[in-house]
Amino acid sequence: MSLSRRGFVKALSSAAMVTSLTGCNSNDDQQGKSKIEVGFNHGVASGDPLQHSVIIWTRITTEARLINAQWQVATDEQFTQIVASGEASTDSTKDFTVKVDVNGLQPNQHYYYRFEANDTTSPVGQTQTLAEGELDKASIAVVSCSNFPAGYFNVYREIVKQHKTSPINAVLHLGDYIYEYGAGQYATEDAQRLNRIPSKESECVTLDDYRKRYAQYRSDSDLQALHAALPMIAIWDDHEIANDTWREGAENHQQQDGDFSQRRAAAALAWLEWLPVRENPVSSMITYRDFSFGDLFDLYMLDTRVVARDEPLDYFSLTDTSIESISGLIQQARAPERKLLGNDQKQWLSERMSTNTAKWSLLGQQVLMGKIEMPSSVMMGLFQLFQANDANKLAAMNAVQNAITAYLTDPSSDPYLLPYNLDAWDGFYMEREWLYGVTTKLNKQLITLAGDSHNAWCSELSDHKGKGVGVEFATSSVTSPGLEKYLGLDLQTIGQMEFVIPQLVSDLQWVNLKQRGFVRLDIDHQQVLSTWHFVSTVKEKEYQVESQQLVTKNGLTVS
Numbered sequence: 001m002s003l004s005r006r007g008f009v010k011a012l013s014s015a016a017m018v019t020s021l022t023g024c025n026s027n028d029d030q031q032g033k034s035k036i037e038v039g040f041n042h043g044v045a046s047g048d049p050l051q052h053s054v055i056i057w058t059r060i061t062t063e064a065r066l067i068n069a070q071w072q073v074a075t076d077e078q079f080t081q082i083v084a085s086g087e088a089s090t091d092s093t094k095d096f097t098v099k100v101d102v103n104g105l106q107p108n109q110h111y112y113y114r115f116e117a118n119d120t121t122s123p124v125g126q127t128q129t130l131a132e133g134e135l136d137k138a139s140i141a142v143v144s145c146s147n148f149p150a151g152y153f154n155v156y157r158e159i160v161k162q163h164k165t166s167p168i169n170a171v172l173h174l175g176d177y178i179y180e181y182g183a184g185q186y187a188t189e190d191a192q193r194l195n196r197i198p199s200k201e202s203e204c205v206t207l208d209d210y211r212k213r214y215a216q217y218r219s220d221s222d223l224q225a226l227h228a229a230l231p232m233i234a235i236w237d238d239h240e241i242a243n244d245t246w247r248e249g250a251e252n253h254q255q256q257d258g259d260f261s262q263r264r265a266a267a268a269l270a271w272l273e274w275l276p277v278r279e280n281p282v283s284s285m286i287t288y289r290d291f292s293f294g295d296l297f298d299l300y301m302l303d304t305r306v307v308a309r310d311e312p313l314d315y316f317s318l319t320d321t322s323i324e325s326i327s328g329l330i331q332q333a334r335a336p337e338r339k340l341l342g343n344d345q346k347q348w349l350s351e352r353m354s355t356n357t358a359k360w361s362l363l364g365q366q367v368l369m370g371k372i373e374m375p376s377s378v379m380m381g382l383f384q385l386f387q388a389n390d391a392n393k394l395a396a397m398n399a400v401q402n403a404i405t406a407y408l409t410d411p412s413s414d415p416y417l418l419p420y421n422l423d424a425w426d427g428f429y430m431e432r433e434w435l436y437g438v439t440t441k442l443n444k445q446l447i448t449l450a451g452d453s454h455n456a457w458c459s460e461l462s463d464h465k466g467k468g469v470g471v472e473f474a475t476s477s478v479t480s481p482g483l484e485k486y487l488g489l490d491l492q493t494i495g496q497m498e499f500v501i502p503q504l505v506s507d508l509q510w511v512n513l514k515q516r517g518f519v520r521l522d523i524d525h526q527q528v529l530s531t532w533h534f535v536s537t538v539k540e541k542e543y544q545v546e547s548q549q550l551v552t553k554n555g556l557t558v559s
Contacts, residue, residue: 038062038117042215043224046127047232047276049170050291051107054127054231057276058115059097059218066091069098069117073105077112077124095211097273107132108294125228128169135294137524139167141230142364144174144237144451145477146217149183149191149198151538153222155478155518158535158545160222160229162520169293171230174451174475175237175305175366177275178213180204180252180267186243187481190539205257210270218274227276234275235287235301237366237452241267244423246309247339264306288345290352297360297523300349304366304425308342313422321383323376326418333419333427340428341435350438359525360555361444367424369432369448370459370472371507373417377403378504382420385487393488404500424452436463439470445555446470447528449519454482456512456519456532458550460557468556473530475519476512479538484514509558510550527553 039061048055060067066089073084083105090098098115105111108131115122131138141159159171183191183201191197199216200209217223226232238244241264244251253260272279280286285307291299313333318325332338341349353361363369374382381400388396407414419426439446446469448461457474476482484494494514502508517534530550535543550558 036062036064036067036118038064038067038120040115040120040122042218043228044113044115044122044125045227045232045276046113046125046230047234048278048289048291049127049129049231049233051130051132052105053101053103054105054111054129055099055101055276055278056113056115056125056127057097057099057227058122059095059215059274060090060115060117062096062117067096067117069115071098071100071102071113071115073102073111073113075109075111079112079114083111095215095270095273099273099276101278105129108135123224123228127231130169130291131294131296133294135296137522138169138293138296139520139522140170140172141168141518141520142172142174142449142451142473142475143478143518144366144475145176145239145454145480146173146223147176147179147187147477147480148217148220149179149194149196150187150481151190151194151196151479151516152541153220153226153478154535154538154541154543155516155533156220156222156226158533158543159518160225162533163229168230168520171226171232172299172301172364172449173232173234174364174449175235176239176451176477176480177234177236177271178204178210178217179239179480180210180213180242181239187479194539203252203257204267205263207266207270210267211273214270214274232276233291233299233301233364234277235303235364235366236268236271237305240271241306244312245305246311247306249311251312268306288348290356292356292358293523295358296525297362298353298356298358299362299364300352302341302349302363302365303345304340308339308345310339310428313427315383315422316386321380323380323416326376329422330419333422334429336430338428338430340425340431346431346434349435353438353442353444359445360523360528361439361446363446363448365448365450367452368421368450368457368459368472368474369425370457370461370474371426372420372424372457372459372505373426374420374501374504375403375407375411375414376416376418377414378407379418379420390488397489397493404504408500408503421453424450433464436461436469440467444470447521447552447555448472450474451477454480456515456517456534456548457508458510458530458558459507460509462507470555471552471558473519473521473550476515476517476532476534478518479516482513482516510548512548515546527551530558 041061042059045057075081110128182203199212242250242252381403385396425432454477456476459472461470515534522529532548534546
């Protein structure tokens with residue numbers, strides 16, 4: 001048992017003790033419940049749908065020490081046809097959240113659900129179960145990186161709007177559902193004007209910190225509307241804990257923050273409390289799981305961040321950025337022992353893929369899988385651009401453009417390619433080759449989904465021999481700023497880079513580096529239609545939408 005796992009068990013054990021003590025003193029609360037005011041200030045949610053069950057969720061705002069809530073699931077909005085009901089209790093050890101795994105439902109069926117406590121009724125939520133057997137078509141929306149202080153959740157509102165006219169079966173959240181930063185830290189420069197200052201104005205470290213942060217996010221009306229309208233299938237990334245989290249630490253965890261295993265345990269417990277996810281019976285730290293959308297597609301939600309990831313490699317950690325030092329770092333990235341998924345998750349994935357037989361195989365996970373390898377001359381120029389101050393920005397950008405022009409004029413002038421981001425699958429080369437080998441052997445029509453980067457990407461996936469093995473659709477962020485912010489470039493220059501980068505990166509088909517949005521997949525047995533929808537702003541409530549559409553028909557190429 002790892003230190004982090006022991007910390008998590010300790011947290012759960014403490015919670016169980018508090019529950020026991022609270023239960024012994026709950027009679028007064030229940031006898032006087034008519035006098036205790038309650039509210040459902042954080043709405044309702046559903047998630048992790050299966051063929052015969054779905055998770056429903058709410059949180060009760062109350063001054064009581066212990067509160068009971070009744071729940072109902074019906075096939076009609078008026079609740080005249082109730083198919084399941086029951087009662088659940090909650091208290092401070094659960095942060096007054098209520099999570100119910102409703103069983104005995106019918107496949108591919110729409111349902112309505114609600115909660116009641118002390119004669120107060122929650123908003124009504126809508127959800128649906130997954131299909132069993134033949135399924136002609138399905139649609140999912142894919143989101144990632146929703147930073148509350150960075151802007152309004154217009155992307156969530158747009159998904160609900162589209163769902164009303166063109167139904168969506170489920171929302172996939174690929175992580176960074178919350179951000180841990182405090183006031184004055186990352187992406188908070190407009191927080192005061194937008195009235196979206198991070199909760200407690202401090203960085204999340206303790207269980208109370210994370211709980212308060214989820215409560216703040218779930219106070220947002222657009223996020224509440226999304227959860228009430230559609231079931232969500234979520235996986236965590238790093239900011240649910242701390243920036244650039246890995247198995248034993250994080251970039252944004254310092255010595256003064258205390259023991260990392262305790263912080264990770266607190267963050268994981270809050271995530272389980274506040275998200276409508278089904279908990280793993282073996283370990284609460286295991287979040288990878290799979291879902292079958294009839295015979296149409298199998299969805300595998302992977303953890304590439306927390307459970308097994310080795311410490312990320314970083315070009316900017318090098319004191320010497322010579323090509324020799326960079327080559328040494330890349331050799332580390334290609335070491336056979338380097339782990340991203342880990343042995344247990346790899347075994348689970350290969351076994352599930354061997355059993356499942358749907359037409360398409362979708363991997364929902366955090367980081368870019370496609371190779372983003374650029375000419376070394378361009379990469380060296382980008383290193384300088386990232387580090388340039390305002391006075392040197394123009395000269396650094398000109399150097400990058402000169403390197404690009406020289407390469408496109410004569411690609412043989414720079415045959416050495418460097419991976420752009422070693423935090424992604426490019427930094428875990430052998431596990432990516434293992435995954436490609438498994439899907440090729442099983443003859444899977446592979447589609448990978450990614451978030452994390454705050455930008456939108458589409459790549460054709462190829463193994464080390466150049467053989468096509470699948471395609472990748474990566475979503476932009478809900479609000480978190482992308483490369484246009486990091487590079488400090490104007491939109492015209494960013495637009496030029498969007499045109500040029502796919503010419504430099506052989507597997508990359510298309511990229512959007514400047515807009516916030518989501519990707520919608522409309523799937524049938526002949527093709528997968530991927531449409532990226534971008535909102536014009538997240539700094540104002542009113543917005544327009546632009547879209548980009550690509551199609552894959554054979555699982556290997558897009559058009």
